[in-house]
Amino acid sequence: EPEVTQTPSHQVTQMGQEVILRCVPISNHLYFYWYRQILGQKVEFLVSFYNNEISEKSEIFDDQFSVERPDGSNFTLKIRSTKLEDSAMYFCASRRGLGDEQYFGPGTRLTVT
Amino acid sequence: DAKTTQPPSMDCAEGRAANLPCNHSTISGNEYVYWYRQIHSQGPQYIIHGLKNNETNEMASLIITEDRKSSTLILPHATLRDTAVYYCIVRVASDYKLSFGAGTTVTVRA
Numbered sequence: 001e002p003e004v005t006q007t008p009s010h011q012v013t014q015m016g017q018e019v020i021l022r023c024v025p026i027s028n029h030l031y032f033y034w035y036r037q038i039l040g041q042k043v044e045f046l047v048s049f050y051n052n053e054i055s056e057k058s059e060i061f062d063d064q065f066s067v068e069r070p071d072g073s074n075f076t077l078k079i080r081s082t083k084l085e086d087s088a089m090y091f092c093a094s095r096r097g098l099g100d101e102q103y104f105g106p107g108t109r110l111t112v113t
Numbered sequence: 114d115a116k117t118t119q120p121p122s123m124d125c126a127e128g129r130a131a132n133l134p135c136n137h138s139t140i141s142g143n144e145y146v147y148w149y150r151q152i153h154s155q156g157p158q159y160i161i162h163g164l165k166n167n168e169t170n171e172m173a174s175l176i177i178t179e180d181r182k183s184s185t186l187i188l189p190h191a192t193l194r195d196t197a198v199y200y201c202i203v204r205v206a207s208d209y210k211l212s213f214g215a216g217t218t219v220t221v222r223a
Contacts, residue, residue, distance in 0.1 A: 104156030
């Protein structure tokens with residue numbers, strides 16, 4: 001069964017550093033998402049992406065965040081200058097088309113020290 | 114902006130049916146009811162969704178009341194691997210982002 005994959009599984013970085021979290025969505029999916037979950041808190045929507053542009057973003061997704069689909073398979077989330085409060089699990093999700101459910105990856109645990 | 118209300122936790126005996134309630138009294142006609150679960154900080158896993166009719170798949174059944182103000186997710190034969198946080202989410206047909214609440218922590222006991 002096709003899966004969403006994410007790398008790395010755990011990323012440790014120092015405050016102020018840039019990080020790139022990588023996702024490989026399911027191959028025939030067209031809609032892509034990033035969510036995050038701070039430890040002990042709810043899963044929060046960050047951004048949705050379709051047809052090579054952002055469809056919607058939340059208040060969390062400020063100028064420090066960006067997304068990109070650099071090729072036909074990867075979907076990345078970049079945080080330019082990490083803060084301590086960016087420490088969280090980051091989940092990528094993808095969806096094939098209208099009416100279809102989202103499939104989530106296993107997540108990347110980001111720890112900012 | 115909580116649209117759903119779920120009990121914070123519930124226990125279930127292994128092999129028995131688990132019935133997970135969800136209230137969504139302000140649901141609109143174009144809003145779907147989705148259920149996801151999250152096993153120990155893994156990525157959320159889709160279970161089932163419905164609009165008006167009851168739905169069944171290989172994982173679970175979804176019973177939606179006639180007035181659509183509440184629903185019940187049924188895991189027919191709970192196993193220890195069903196221990197997870199279960200999220201009931203109401204989603205507008207045209208808006209695909211998912212708004213997760215706190216969910217129900219289900220513990221299946223042997």
